[in-house]
Amino acid sequence: MNFPHRVLVFGATSAIAQATARRLLQQGCDLHLIGRNQTKLQTIIDDLKVRAAPAQKVSGEAADLDNLTDFPHLFDTATTALGSIDAVLIAHGSLPDQKACETNFSNTLAALHTNGISAIALADEAARRMLIQGYGLIAAISSVAGDRGRQSNYVYGAAKGMLNIYLQGLRNRLAPSGINVLTIKPGFVDTPMTAAFEKKGILWASADDIARGIISAMHKRRDIVYLPWFWCGIMFIIRTIPERLFKKLKL
Amino acid sequence: MALHAWGRLPNPHNANTVRLHDRHADLPNVTLPWLAHGCGRSYGDVCLNRRGSLLHTINLDHFIDFNPATGILRAEAGVTLRAILALVVPHGWFLAVTPGTRDVTLGGAIANDVHGKNHHVAGSFGHHVRQLEILRSTGERLRCHAQQHAELLRATIGGLGLTGLITWAEIALIPIANPFMTVETTRFGHIDNFWALNAQAETCWPYTVAWIDCLAQGKRQGRGVFMTAAHAATQENLPDWREKPRNIPFDPPVSLVNSLSLRTFNALYWHKARSGTSLQHHVPYFYPLDAISRWNRIYGSAGFYQYQCVLPPDAMCAGTTSLLNRIARSGQGSFLAVLKTFGNHPPPGMLSFPRPGATLALDFPNHGQRTLALFTELDAIVRDAGGAIYPAKDARMPASLFKSAFPQWETFSQWMDPAFSSDFWLRVNS
Numbered sequence: 001m002n003f004p005h006r007v008l009v010f011g012a013t014s015a016i017a018q019a020t021a022r023r024l025l026q027q028g029c030d031l032h033l034i035g036r037n038q039t040k041l042q043t044i045i046d047d048l049k050v051r052a053a054p055a056q057k058v059s060g061e062a063a064d065l066d067n068l069t070d071f072p073h074l075f076d077t078a079t080t081a082l083g084s085i086d087a088v089l090i091a092h093g094s095l096p097d098q099k100a101c102e103t104n105f106s107n108t109l110a111a112l113h114t115n116g117i118s119a120i121a122l123a124d125e126a127a128r129r130m131l132i133q134g135y136g137l138i139a140a141i142s143s144v145a146g147d148r149g150r151q152s153n154y155v156y157g158a159a160k161g162m163l164n165i166y167l168q169g170l171r172n173r174l175a176p177s178g179i180n181v182l183t184i185k186p187g188f189v190d191t192p193m194t195a196a197f198e199k200k201g202i203l204w205a206s207a208d209d210i211a212r213g214i215i216s217a218m219h220k221r222r223d224i225v226y227l228p229w230f231w232c233g234i235m236f237i238i239r240t241i242p243e244r245l246f247k248k249l250k251l
Numbered sequence: 252m253a254l255h256a257w258g259r260l261p262n263p264h265n266a267n268t269v270r271l272h273d274r275h276a277d278l279p280n281v282t283l284p285w286l287a288h289g290c291g292r293s294y295g296d297v298c299l300n301r302r303g304s305l306l307h308t309i310n311l312d313h314f315i316d317f318n319p320a321t322g323i324l325r326a327e328a329g330v331t332l333r334a335i336l337a338l339v340v341p342h343g344w345f346l347a348v349t350p351g352t353r354d355v356t357l358g359g360a361i362a363n364d365v366h367g368k369n370h371h372v373a374g375s376f377g378h379h380v381r382q383l384e385i386l387r388s389t390g391e392r393l394r395c396h397a398q399q400h401a402e403l404l405r406a407t408i409g410g411l412g413l414t415g416l417i418t419w420a421e422i423a424l425i426p427i428a429n430p431f432m433t434v435e436t437t438r439f440g441h442i443d444n445f446w447a448l449n450a451q452a453e454t455c456w457p458y459t460v461a462w463i464d465c466l467a468q469g470k471r472q473g474r475g476v477f478m479t480a481a482h483a484a485t486q487e488n489l490p491d492w493r494e495k496p497r498n499i500p501f502d503p504p505v506s507l508v509n510s511l512s513l514r515t516f517n518a519l520y521w522h523k524a525r526s527g528t529s530l531q532h533h534v535p536y537f538y539p540l541d542a543i544s545r546w547n548r549i550y551g552s553a554g555f556y557q558y559q560c561v562l563p564p565d566a567m568c569a570g571t572t573s574l575l576n577r578i579a580r581s582g583q584g585s586f587l588a589v590l591k592t593f594g595n596h597p598p599p600g601m602l603s604f605p606r607p608g609a610t611l612a613l614d615f616p617n618h619g620q621r622t623l624a625l626f627t628e629l630d631a632i633v634r635d636a637g638g639a640i641y642p643a644k645d646a647r648m649p650a651s652l653f654k655s656a657f658p659q660w661e662t663f664s665q666w667m668d669p670a671f672s673s674d675f676w677l678r679v680n681s
């Protein structure tokens with residue numbers, strides 16, 4: 001199949017999603033964008049409209065993606081705007097304060113909901129519709145944090161890990177139907193989510209570096225990508241450390 | 252992440268940096284005073300603020316509106332000239348005024364009221380700003396144009412970021428037939444030849460500039476290459492052109508620029524230049540240095556200065572010769588010096604640098620006191636001539652020279668936002 005032409009983006013105000021949307025536009029895609037913050041979303045839609053070729057469509061709708069019941073409606077309006085949906089990019093997420101999660105479980109629940117359940121519910125809705133049309137691509141931004149639980153970040157990690165396993169199963173189920181499921185696992189990315197971190201060193205990538213990797217993975221119909229690629233090696237090592245040893249590390 | 256100015260002088264780093272993401276948001280609650288920082292392509296300290304916080308604008312990078320029929324563009328202040336050109340050139344439009352690099356933000360171009368090689372026909376960047384929005388520390392958003400807050404607009408153009416945050420601006424572009432330039436190159440053997448060539452060229456070419464070998468002395472003093480250009484007219488066969496980006500990937504511990512490498516480079520440049528007319532893509536024509544990103548690292552950890560001044564018409568010929576003499580004698584000059592004349596447009600900003608006369612710019616590796624002592628000598632020539640030094644390039648001009656060269660500074664200071672300041676402003680008011 002060709003590169004998807006009509007793409008629906010969830011969490012479109014995220015820095016990574018924004019950079020990806022600009023690159024999708026360069027690929028000739030029509031876009032429908034869902035973001036939580038109405039003014040930020042409008043800013044992004046206006047920008048993409050200026051960059052778009054006259055025939056390219058850019059539209060969107062504001063929605064809080066914690067409200068799972070809205071999803072069928074969001075897909076309906078997107079289908080109306082785009083004609084059909086060739087690919088879905090699920091990009092929203094939030095980095096919880098791990099310490100706050102440890103003292104109050106409602107924070108843990110909220111983080112699991114936004115990063116795990118909400119993304120899964122979107123993948124589920126997308127799969128339902130793509131099975132009917134008989135093709136499609138579901139791409140979701142997970143994280144290297146989902147590869148192994150670490151004391152500094154395991155609530156977020158658990159949510160992304162849940163998403164990883166779900167996507168893996170979905171990929172397995174949809175493989176015969178020609179529907180692609182892409183799990184995107186970025187490492188450290190310089191975005192508002194990580195504004196509080198000291199961003200020095202070669203491990204940090206820009207949102208646009210990740211966007212470039214996402215486009216390339218979509219082209220190649222990859223299943224799982226680490227972005228940038230070297231995280232594949234780092235996470236291999238992290239995953240192979242025996243638990244007996246790992247539990248004593250301060251990671 | 253520590254933000255630098257282009258000269259990379261060993262300065263104490265900034266206390267605090269926040270990146271702005273949403274032009275509709277309030278200014279962040281961070282340590283005062285504040286200062287906007289774009290691409291940091293200013294050489295000295297107009298873009299630094301070590302006592303307070305830098306508001307980094309590069310993610311305010313959204314276009315707001317572009318009309319390909321009229322060439323009117325509205326964009327957030329962190330949009331770069333590179334992004335603007337990528338958008339508008341295919342539609343047959345170009346920046347009315349462009350500096351020698353594309354990696355500057357719209358906000359930075361306005362706040363320094365930058366100029367290009369076409370000042371004699373187009374004026375400076377501020378002449379093409381139709382309106383802009385200023386976000387003040389009080390939370391007020393003031394839309395400024397000729398009919399509304401016109402004085403705040405005049406303060407903000409060339410206002411060195413001190414009147415508040417420019418959130419967005421609207422500029423007028425100029426039409427072009429294609430991305431190419433017709434360029435005419437003439438070598439001249441002595442500085443005296445430049446003035447006649449230039450006066451003649453200004454009547455028929457929109458872009459004029461000369462590169463001068465500031466290390467040549469005696470009979471060859473001020474030998475150089477004069478380049479005039481115009482956007483190419485419609486034509487059928489345009490050459491192929493592709494950009495090949497290069498980078499200086501590391502910080503050399505010592506400067507790679509020394510008197511041997513310079514003499515060789517300058518002499519080669521002069522001998523290689525061929526007189527004649529050619530068709531050249533606008534990127535290598537306007538932005539030769541953009542071909543090597545982060546070229547400023549070649550000066551090593553000591554960093555470098557640029558000295559750029561303007562001398563009024565009655566003093567420009569003699570003054571330029573005196574400046575070149577001093578520089579040649581010191582043996583400190585760097586790569587080619589740039590010489591260009593400004594036209595008579597009334598400046599759009601209270602602190603605009605461009606004014607009638609000739610402007611000379613050249614880089615100097617930082618040799619500490621030796622370099623600063625040379626600048627003091629050059630200052631004396633500039634002061635006697637009634638000239639000025641360009642704040643965007645400056646890291647050391649004395650307060651007295653700033654105040655005499657920018658006589659509207661007191662009126663300007665009434666329009667400043669009290670929560671904004673910069674290392675430059677502190678320095679020239681000390």
Ligand SMILES: Cc1cc2nc3c(=O)[nH]c(=O)nc-3n(C[C@H](O)[C@H](O)[C@H](O)COP(=O)(O)OP(=O)(O)OC[C@H]3O[C@@H](n4cnc5c(N)ncnc54)[C@H](O)[C@@H]3O)c2cc1C
Pocket residue numbers: 257286287288289290291292293294297298308328329349350351352354355356357358359360361362363364365366367410411412413415416417418540643644673
């Ligand atoms: C290779 C090279 C060639 C150059 N050639 C030329 C030339 O030909 N002509 C010329 O005039 N200049 C030239 N310059 C200088 C350059 O164009 C200016 O310094 C320009 O202003 C840099 O823009 P910036 O986005 O990097 O801003 P910065 O350097 O980061 O900031 C410059 C000033 O703008 C203010 N500012 C930035 N954004 C905002 C905002 N949103 N709101 C309010 N204030 C803001 C800052 O506070 C600061 O005072 C050149 C520089 C280089 C490195």
Ligand SMILES: NC(=O)c1ccc[n+]([C@@H]2O[C@H](COP(=O)([O-])OP(=O)(O)OC[C@H]3O[C@@H](n4cnc5c(N)ncnc54)[C@H](OP(=O)(O)O)[C@@H]3O)[C@@H](O)[C@H]2O)c1
Pocket residue numbers: 011012013014015016017035036037040063064065066091092093094114141142143144185186187188189190191192193194207
């Ligand atoms: N940055 C990293 O280092 C990194 C590393 C690995 C993975 N990731 C993942 O990459 C994705 C993109 O993040 P980013 O780095 O680009 O950070 P970002 O710019 O902060 O983006 C996160 C986005 O998620 C949105 N969001 C959060 N909760 C939402 C909700 N309930 N409904 C709708 N939108 C919601 C936010 O919307 P608002 O704008 O309204 O707040 C924000 O736009 C996330 O899934 C993140 O987990 C990031």
